[in-house]
Amino acid sequence: MQPGVDGIRNNRGMTEQVATQPTASPTSPTTPDSAADILTVAREQVLERGERLTYDQILAVLRTSDEQLEELLAIAHEVRMRYQGPDVEVEGIISLKTGGCPEDCHFCAQSGQFTSPVRSVWLNIPELVRAAKLTRDTGASEFCIVAAVRGPDAKLMEQMRAAVAAIKGSVDINVAASLGMLDADQCQDLADMGIHRYNHNLEAGRSYFPNVVTTHTWEERWETCQLVKTTGMELCCGGLVGMGESLEQRAELADQLGELEPHEVPLNFLNPRPGTPFGDLPVMPANDALRCIAAFRLALPRTILRYAGGRELTLGDLGTRDGLLGGINAVIVGNYLTTLGRDPKEDLALLDELKMPIKALSDTF
Amino acid sequence: MTSISVDAVFCPRCGQPLGPAGIASGEHAVCRRALDLEPPRYCASCRRRMIVQITPSDWTARCIEHGETTESTWGPA
Ligand code: SF4
Ligand SMILES: [Zn+2]
Ligand SMILES: [Zn+2]
Numbered sequence: 219m220q221p222g223v224d225g226i227r228n229n230r231g232m233t234e235q236v237a238t239q240p241t242a243s244p245t246s247p248t249t250p251d252s253a254a255d256i257l258t259v260a261r262e263q264v265l266e267r268g269e270r271l272t273y274d275q276i277l278a279v280l281r282t283s284d285e286q287l288e289e290l291l292a293i294a295h296e297v298r299m300r301y302q303g304p305d306v307e308v309e310g311i312i313s314l315k316t317g318g319c320p321e322d323c324h325f326c327a328q329s330g331q332f333t334s335p336v337r338s339v340w341l342n343i344p345e346l347v348r349a350a351k352l353t354r355d356t357g358a359s360e361f362c363i364v365a366a367v368r369g370p371d372a373k374l375m376e377q378m379r380a381a382v383a384a385i386k387g388s389v390d391i392n393v394a395a396s397l398g399m400l401d402a403d404q405c406q407d408l409a410d411m412g413i414h415r416y417n418h419n420l421e422a423g424r425s426y427f428p429n430v431v432t433t434h435t436w437e438e439r440w441e442t443c444q445l446v447k448t449t450g451m452e453l454c455c456g457g458l459v460g461m462g463e464s465l466e467q468r469a470e471l472a473d474q475l476g477e478l479e480p481h482e483v484p485l486n487f488l489n490p491r492p493g494t495p496f497g498d499l500p501v502m503p504a505n506d507a508l509r510c511i512a513a514f515r516l517a518l519p520r521t522i523l524r525y526a527g528g529r530e531l532t533l534g535d536l537g538t539r540d541g542l543l544g545g546i547n548a549v550i551v552g553n554y555l556t557t558l559g560r561d562p563k564e565d566l567a568l569l570d571e572l573k574m575p576i577k578a579l580s581d582t583f
Numbered sequence: 584m585t586s587i588s589v590d591a592v593f594c595p596r597c598g599q600p601l602g603p604a605g606i607a608s609g610e611h612a613v614c615r616r617a618l619d620l621e622p623p624r625y626c627a628s629c630r631r632r633m634i635v636q637i638t639p640s641d642w643t644a645r646c647i648e649h650g651e652t653t654e655s656t657w658g659p660a
Binding site: 310311312313316335336337339341345348349352353489492530531551552553554555556557558559561562563 | 584585596624625642656
């Protein structure tokens with residue numbers, strides 16, 4: 219079934235996931251704004267004054283009903299248009315080193331700790347350059363190189379140096395990277411290579427993180443994010459929803475990202491991968507995903523909010539459109555790291571129809 | 584989108600045998616649907632796990648015994 223605006227009207231009652239124990243509220247301890255007036259609050263506070271929602275207010279947004287969803291998405295869209303404009307940032311992503319990761323992120327098919335069918339492999343530099351060219355031909359301004367590692371070793375840093383030089387020598391596109399946890403020297407090295415944005419996700423709200431990853435801590439991720447910000451690279455930091463977290467923990471992630479103030483937030487919806495500990499979790503209901511998009515936009519009014527993995531499965535075509543009219547202003551075109559995406563022509567035709575121009579490379583600095 | 588050959592013996596997604604009616608039998612319906620958004624992981628001839636590389640525009644899957652398949656996931660311009 220492909221939900222969407224019709225889905226919003228028809229799927230009454232198909233809302234929240236089973237919640238685990240609520241966590242202590244990370245920010246203001248006030249009573250949550252009631253669902254009835256949270257939309258008024260969002261208009262006044264976020265749209266008019268440009269101030270992000272607090273934890274309690276984000277939670278109230280996540281608790282709104284399906285009947286309120288259309289209005290909620292409309293407010294989030296207005297916020298996006300006012301503080302970010304109509305442009306949509308388009309990006310392609312590629313895996314330089316796939317699989318065999320020593321970490322145990324429970325959603326990830328690239329962990330070497332699970333019996334996932336994904337085998338370990340490296341991509342060569344001519345293929346990376348070819349992929350960057352094809353990505354650029356779609357109008358994309360971003361090309362992100364990803365490696366499945368805890369953090370980069372000397373070999374990976376050398377590969378990156380060669381890859382970035384080769385891409386920059388022949389393709390006019392911003393190069394971003396996602397190589398796990400960094401130390402200060404590696405961070406500076408990447409900035410010096412010309413990496414303009416670094417991705418490192420929080421993945422989950424702090425209180426839920428130990429249910430998702432046991433081989434490193436949320437705090438280690440936070441530290442790398444802070445480090446990135448000191449080097450002049452833009453920080454790209456997001457996470458996943460639909461991993462069995464409570465609404466409180468979902469609100470916590472949005473609130474913590476708001477505190478971090480990344481340049482970009484990629485929002486992933488869990489795509490349960492065979493062989494991983496989260497492989498049997500249900501796909502998140504579309505209306506919950508749309509509420510998340512709006513809540514994240516209202517928590518991050520001035521941040522690029524990108525559709526990352528899982529939207530095809532969770533939202534389908536109509537839902538994808540609703541999200542672009544509900545706070546999203548960036549997309550990944552084509553395939554992901556271990557799964558496939560839509561043909562970019564479909565996404566580009568949708569942007570055209572919605573009168574949302576692709577953000578030009580010259581506007582990204 | 585991953586197409587499944589009519590003479591496939593093993594399911595390219597889960598690696599289990601396909602049975603006499605092949606992929607058309609209705610078994611592996613979940614796998615068949617999932618392959619809209621996934622590359623193959625198992626060789627359909629010998630069920631070896633393949634080395635799969637994905638780029639934004641295509642995927643390549645290699646079986647050490649049965650060679651390489653590449654499929655573009657971007658339709659014609
Ligand atoms: S999410 Fe990243 S760090 Fe975690 S297992 Fe996957 S590749 Fe490794
Ligand atoms: Zn199967
Ligand atoms: Zn084979």
